[in-house]
Amino acid sequence: MFTSSDLRKGLKIEIDGIPYAITDFNFNKPGKGTAIYTVKLKNMITGATQTKTYRPNDKMDKPNLTEKKMVYSYKDADDYIFMDENYEQIALSAEALGDKCFLLAEDIEVNVLYHNDSPIDIALPNFVEKAVVQTEPGARGNTATNVLKPATVEGDYEIQVPLFIKEGDIVKIDTRTGNYADRVSKK
DSSP: OEEGGGOOTTOEEEETTEEEEEEEEEEEOOSSSOOEEEEEEEETTTOOEEEEEEOTTOEEBOOOEEEEEEEEEEEETTEEEEEOTTOOEEEEEHHHHGGGGGGOOTTOEEEEEEETTEEEEEEOOSEEEEEEEEEOOOOOSOOSSOOEEEEEETTTEEEEEETTOOTTOEEEEETTTTEEEEEEEOO
């Protein structure tokens, strides 16, 4: 059990059997009366957000969350199949993965998050490497600032890249932000 004084950004709590992650936290102590803890919660299953307030003596449940290392194997219709070292397979839907499904590559190692022995999400490595499939040639001109152009990488994911990136280049993508990080190699 958590109390209101345990609340902080990043903490995971359970409300009515559903796990939530605290994305924002605010403590307010008015001149009179009791303190108020205001938190923004993100539903870890659906991704929906809500705001909730707590008093100092409120209690929250601790969710039953576990992580397991698995390897992405393949896509089957709308499901993404992951396998552990014992060759046990689980399937997660594209809806559950969100934009993370665009950054998956075959044999990439991920951490699968379970809630009550049911898979709900994955944690990708901090960086993935993808080949640029389509981009416009960079136009010469005002390059005093970091000018970016759209590019589509493997998996039909679109990112903004610098002008010098060409089709066939391998780029590193930061999975936490979904943005271009670096060029790994040229074609």
